[in-house]
Amino acid sequence: MEHTVAEQRLDALFAALSDRTRRDIVVRLSAGDATVKELAEHYTMTMQAVSQHLGVLERSGLISRGRHRQTRPCRLEPAVLETAASWIEESRRTWSDRMDRLETRLAELREGEAR
Amino acid sequence: MEHTVAEQRLDALFAALSDRTRRDIVVRLSAGDATVKELAEHYTMTMQAVSQHLGVLERSGLISRGRHRQTRPCRLEPAVLETAASWIEESRRTWSDRMDRLETRLAELREGEAR
């Protein structure tokens, strides 16, 4: 098993998505940018806690934060979501290729029996 | 933010995928079923540790385990991977819809200026 930078990125990415609050934040940001305060209004936890979640999302590359007056507007970076999607798709593809081969093999066997 | 069963499934699913060893196991199983011992041979950790990882994967629904003689053959359940992929795809779609609307709006503005 390799220990590459890409693997570390996937660690952080899937870990970031494994928290319900963070997934909810991602969904909100997919509908438009928002400040920490605006996001925090939707949750029962403190703004500090939300800020920490945003730190996790930023470190995973899923969001970026700018500066505007006193606020730090958060923006989704959907390219990184693509990284996770392709990993999943790759596994699914390998699996279905194998299933196809199994089916072909079974068809050959049936044909052999019929003769 | 809702607190549904679906959300809990996603928690477990993304958490399961956030570990490099478990992702590697998923990749191996996508190429074919394997026993605990066979999987453990590829890692430096003990078979017990691998067995625990398999427990996490099974609880997330990503794999199932049968029985054959003394072994517990592990099998990938790719339908659950689909669950994660659709969540990601949904967020990406919302985002790109918004981008499309922004572009349309910008085009309208440019047209207005040109007149």
Added chain:
DNA sequence: CCCTTTATAAAGCAACTGCTTTAGTACGGG
């Protein structure tokens, strides 16, 4: 009927998470 093989259970431990509280920083309004 033991002995080996394959696997899980349980306990213990360091490291990490998610959250809180308390402090501190930075920016802008009046």
Added chain:
DNA sequence: CCCGTACTAAAGCAGTTGCTTTATAAAGGG
């Protein structure tokens, strides 16, 4: 120039994770 608003930093704490070691179970093989 202070004051309020928006945010981050740091410390502390309960709960979880990833791994180890030790112990136990279950299924054959000779």
